[in-house]
Amino acid sequence: MTLGVNIDHIAVLREARKVQDPDPVDALSLARLAGADQITIHLREDRRHIDDNDVRRIIENSQLPINLECSINPDIIETVVKLKPHRATIVPEKREEVTTEGGLDIPTYHEKIDSVVNFLKANDIEVSLFIDPTIEMIRASKILMVDWVELHTGKYANIHSMLYSNLKYNRNSIKELDIQRRELKKMLKNALEQLVIASQEAKNFGLKVAAGHGLNYQNVKDVANIKDIEELNIGQCIIARSIWIGFQKAVSDMIKIVK
Numbered sequence: 681m682t683l684g685v686n687i688d689h690i691a692v693l694r695e696a697r698k699v700q701d702p703d704p705v706d707a708l709s710l711a712r713l714a715g716a717d718q719i720t721i722h723l724r725e726d727r728r729h730i731d732d733n734d735v736r737r738i739i740e741n742s743q744l745p746i747n748l749e750c751s752i753n754p755d756i757i758e759t760v761v762k763l764k765p766h767r768a769t770i771v772p773e774k775r776e777e778v779t780t781e782g783g784l785d786i787p788t789y790h791e792k793i794d795s796v797v798n799f800l801k802a803n804d805i806e807v808s809l810f811i812d813p814t815i816e817m818i819r820a821s822k823i824l825m826v827d828w829v830e831l832h833t834g835k836y837a838n839i840h841s842m843l844y845s846n847l848k849y850n851r852n853s854i855k856e857l858d859i860q861r862r863e864l865k866k867m868l869k870n871a872l873e874q875l876v877i878a879s880q881e882a883k884n885f886g887l888k889v890a891a892g893h894g895l896n897y898q899n900v901k902d903v904a905n906i907k908d909i910e911e912l913n914i915g916q917c918i919i920a921r922s923i924w925i926g927f928q929k930a931v932s933d934m935i936k937i938v939k
């Protein structure tokens with residue numbers, strides 16, 4: 681299993697103040713030293729975190745391969761081809777969403793995706809499609825002759841968090857909670873099974889299989905154990921944890937100076 685570390689959220693923090701720090705480029709060597717296999721970033725149409733200059737600097741400075749997530753918007757694709765990441769992962773994108781919700785709707789956008797895939801491949805960029813873990817989407821991806829599929833783990837992650845994190849805030853009776861818990865356990869098992877079946881099908885079709893979205897320190901183990909998934913892309917929880925790992929030292933460094 682390999683790990684792609686998504687560093688978008690470093691740029692989210694920088695953009696909250698429109699300053700220069702923290703710079704996602706500074707994360708590259710640290711991620712590599714920690715053992716990461718890949719850096720993942722998302723160039724959104726609204727450039728809300730990573731911008732074109734970040735992508736350019738990240739590609740120039742990284743010793744790890746760069747997996748660039750992007751929509752099929754023609755301007756974005758032109759930019760991606762100029763910047764030449766190792767891989768482009770095509771994701772659906774809506775302006776108003778907080779993060780990527782759901783996988784690509786390949787049947788609806790088949791022709792557009794097909795021409796983007798061909799254009800990227802003609803420019804020597806590996807292509808991945810971010811899809812829901814369904815047989816329909818795996819078959820549609822196979823027809824498009826992409827190198828990778830990345831299975832959306834958001835549904836699994838949401839159910840996991842409802843079951844193990846949110847339930848303690850629930851005001852229902854013990855009996856109602858028990859029913860809810862049993863129901864959620866079934867749903868979680870099904871969501872995991874969908875990932876197992878989809879990854880098997882994709883592998884049988886000769887596609888390489890990645891997975892990601894919403895994975896964290898609590899829920900990642902079962903997904904990492906799925907034998908046909910060879911790469912996970914994880915971001916938000918790593919950046920969140922790094923705050924708690926470094927916060928105390930950051931405060932004490934400041935106290936040393938101000939005192």
Ligand code: PXP
Pocket residue numbers: 686688722749769771779780810830891892893894895913914915916917
């Ligand atoms: N993979 C894809 C395709 C994504 O869009 C994202 C979120 O940008 C991730 C992985 C990482 O998700 P998270 O930040 O929830 O770990």
